[in-house]
Amino acid sequence: MFSGVRGLMLDVTGVLYESGGCAVPGGPAALQRLRERGYKVVLVSNESTQPTSVLVDKLRGLGYSYLTVDDVITPVPAVIDVIRQRSLNPHLLVHEQVVQEFDCVLQEAPATCVVVGDAEDNFSYARLNAAFSCLLNMPHPTLFSLGRGMYYRHGAALRLDVGAFTAALEAATGVTAEIIGKPSSLYFHSALKRLGLQPSQVVMVGDDLQGDVVGAREVGCRAVLVQTGKYRAEWATHPAPTFVARDLAHAVARVLEDAGDGY
């Protein structure tokens, strides 16, 4: 099932830790084991409520002590690259904690694109209207969405994610969003480039059926669906996961076992 694997792409929220909670049991040890056995690992997140450095600090505090920002791909730096390459000026519908990250590309001029991230409480009626008006007034409406995820688990509850609000703006404006994040193939390919591996050598581990599992399969990777995070029982029978694991440690154990590397 996992022969020939040389690297893993790991989702963060719901896989390494539960949103609003702790690291998943055995998570830090599992990641350490992969490193010891020489597997390449990159964290591929759609987390857009905090700067990458803050996310990494949090993960280090939860026991993933060897991680650095170079181990993580997140959509905020990725969209800033795209905005810079295309000389655009963004209108932001993002979390207040990441607004400052965009200082380097913000200009005092009419916006030429809208960026929607997971804005949480910033998804107010007023702010959604502002983004909507902005798109309507653009000669060439451009909408970037930092992922397509519809919801995530926070503590005991499921919360709406950026994908749902992107769907609202798409429906109201007729504009199709460009996704900067999973399940975009471009995003998975930048993770593969970071690993320096071919898709056939890489396993994606995630808790989102569409964003993580289906997205990774589409670029030719194998994929493990974990039952932590936002996992829903009806997903177990979906054909896309190569394997359904209880959690990250179970996923890693199975990959190492199949490769003859034992856990």
Place this chain on the structure above:
Amino acid sequence: MFSGVRGLMLDVTGVLYESGGCAVPGGPAALQRLRERGYKVVLVSNESTQPTSVLVDKLRGLGYSYLTVDDVITPVPAVIDVIRQRSLNPHLLVHEQVVQEFDCVLQEAPATCVVVGDAEDNFSYARLNAAFSCLLNMPHPTLFSLGRGMYYRHGAALRLDVGAFTAALEAATGVTAEIIGKPSSLYFHSALKRLGLQPSQVVMVGDDLQGDVVGAREVGCRAVLVQTGKYRAEWATHPAPTFVARDLAHAVARVLEDAGDGY
């Protein structure tokens, strides 16, 4: 173009008055003229931010002095009828001004349907999450949307309408909303029943291309698109309107002229 017309269905917001403003010029006189000439008229609105009686009082204050609640069809009483017929218990994501209207069908038990109306500032992240969770937890998820309109004009600005938030909930839950309002055929048919006329005898006048014009054409009525309200120039070339009028008075004048009734 308008031969054989015996009745009109009129949209309210953007046709009789501008949201946040006054009656459209010549509107009250045009409606009075239709009555004098013996045309049947019913107002068919997707307005769900206020009780029908408040809406009618507002219209009377704007010069439409002869209107009563029996002249108007709005989605809130319509959805309450449906909820009662099916013995459902609603979770409400509606404007605070209409919450009380639902007292007659609210039970102290888990919700068995979600009702989304134009909630304006009530479309907060917390309330959208509550409606979303509610749908996920239902054995038979049922979502009623009080219309499919994506936006409306309020003063100088366009604002997101119930359709955009319905699209978000549909995308996140996989549930398809039942529309109680335009462009639902059932809704147009209740208006035709109120008029006691056949579709071929009726003209719809509205400012929403999809909700008013396309919706009315689909049940066999003719339709006038007015250039007040949320009108957008690119709609003028759409094949659906039988006629594009400057405003209500222009629409009424043209209908009466064609019928040989002069304005």
